[in-house]
Amino acid sequence: MNETDLHFFIDSTMNYFEEITNQKASAGIPYIKDEAPVVLEYTGIIGISGKRKGSIYITANEAMLSEIANIILGIDKLGKEDIKDLVGEIANTISGNVRQAYGSDFMISVPVVVEGQARDIKLPDNIQSFVVPLTWRDHKSFLVVCLE
């Protein structure tokens, strides 16, 4: 993966927050993922295949997702299924951007939503993964990019 790729994923995610919530998110300094798990309460994962293979996921806590849902839908309390829908939607939007930009050489999977922090998200061992800490309002979330 090169810097253009990583920039692209970060920018897509930032755009999402800004467009949907009218409030900017900020990206912290990216770092190389080690064995330590990077998982919060809800995670949306998309698989990438084709010319290059890999995975991208976004992981966040219920509190942040509830606030975003509140902005989009005006709902105070979200049910579990709605939260999973939302995180899947975020991942889907990022994947849509990926499809548009990298488009025809890539295949993008449907997002898979994982609940809970029980274990780390399995990523390919032979590819370096980069973690991008994100802050929106006071909430921390992570974007993890693993791409050949």
Place this chain on the structure above:
Amino acid sequence: MQDRIKVLIVDDSLIIREAIHKHLKQFNIEVVGTAEDGKVALEMFKATSPDIVTLDITMPEMDGLTVLEEMLKIKSDVKVMVVTALSDKATGLKAIKLGAKSFLPKPFTPDKIRDSFQRLIGQNL
């Protein structure tokens, strides 16, 4: 006696131009010109009105697909054989769609270029 087939060879590599000329010697052809870039190729094309053109895609001044389009505008029945290092299918498809009649990826063997040429002249000329 059958008229000789007029051939224009276009490639930015001298070695390739010479190789194509050499491998096609067995055919009843007259090489009316060789060009190393698109602009010169078009000028020669207008001047010599060849029956067949062997055409590279990646060339300076003007890329091969643009040259192909221009040539077909000038003489719609010219047979163009695209000979190119860009062996991706998309380029080949584009060239054929634009009107080339044959596509030969580099590197090519003498037999391959002869077979391609044979098929080309086997078509109604």
Place this chain on the structure above:
Amino acid sequence: MSEKIQTGENQEEKHTNPASSDHPSGDDKSIILQTVEEGVFFLNSDFEIEPEYSSAFVDIVDQEVNPGQKFLDLLSHRVPENIINNLIEYLNLLFREDLDNETLDEINPLSKVEFHYENRWGLWTSSKFLSFRFRRLMNQAKIERLVCTVKDITQTESLTKKIEEIEETTNKQMDWLVNILRIAPPLLKEFIDVSETELDQIDTELKNFTSSNDCRPLLNKVIKSLHQLMNNASLLNLSIFSEKLLNFENEVQNLRDRENLNGSDFVPAVIQLGEVRQMLKDIKALMQRFKHYSNTLRPTRRYEGGLLIRTIENLVKNLSRQLDKKINFDAAHFDHAIIPYSHQQIFREFLIILVRFSIFYGIETPDERKSNNKDPVGLLQIETFSDRRICGFKLRHDGRLVRIERLLQKTIDSVETQSLRDHPLGSSQLGSEVVRLLFMPSLATPTLTEAEYIKEIFGEMEMVKKKLKMHRGRIKITFTSENFCEYTISLPIS
């Protein structure tokens, strides 16, 4: 008819009736399609799959096939979009009579394609490499439909890919081997261990950095670490590594020169860090393969000692060349063997730092020396000593201690050493004051154009001081202001 075929009774009839053997009957065709191992199917001019297709076709694509289904739908979400777009063009071209089969074969976008298999939730579970071929079926000189075949070529492709990967890895490893095999394994191991530690540290610092802080100190710290690693790499002539580190350093320097940084701006630097770490990991893996070799042929102590001298010699040569100085290096009384193994690394570090310090700051250029009636060629000597309790080395040169007048001027001007003005120091007091000041970079850093480099060297001297304290070692400096300076470093043997 099928009965005849099954029992073989009427084979003769089949042979004597040529008309019936030219074109298989419906039943024959059905049997052929059931038996053949290739995927076979037909497409009409609307690119729809016709009712007759081989069972192998269904097995290979591993999904339900419905007669009349669009071929493109079958491929949707199984192959990349660009291939599907190209296929649409290609299928149209297949129905053009002016194009020959060979030309069409050359531009077939499905000649080799990675086909993905999904589960019912749309998740990819696996993929295979398939090869589709298309041929035209004529009817009264017109192209009526296409007969298509599909083969599973995964094994061949995997093998080819594996061979390519192995070749690439082998070439890369050969390049590395050329660089690393001439380095003594213990030195290389130490280099890798130190590099890994430093890079892990850099990664941790980046990870823990909160964006509300000014990141300049962090970046300076990173650059300092990188300089140390680059120095180590250049001492060992590890150019492959030096280049990678230089790229990394350039990215960090770019960051340092900018204002209002955000996390995204760190991306190029982090990518470079990733590449350097990956390279280290790969080299380490390569070394593991040679572990047995290196254990069996571990160099003798004398050989290792010789390597250290050569390292210092190279350092003297390179620095002299860079700074246009002429220096004679004498290590005749340096005996590596008397240094306990546990102290060797630290002594090597100290030697390197002091040599750099002496050449940069102490020994003058030939012209400066001539104008001071000195031999234009400077002298740098190292020697070892030991007794029951301590061991160490001396490094002496015939230059100046440091640009002492500037140092003293700064000292005099500083508030901290106000007393100097009122109570001029005697020479021994001056000596210890200078030693003290040598380890105070903030005072000693002059405003010179090479400030960065000097800051770094004084930073290294600070490190020497810290490490000596840690190991209960001592440093003594004996000097005259003009033509003699000797550093004595000793550590307790136990």
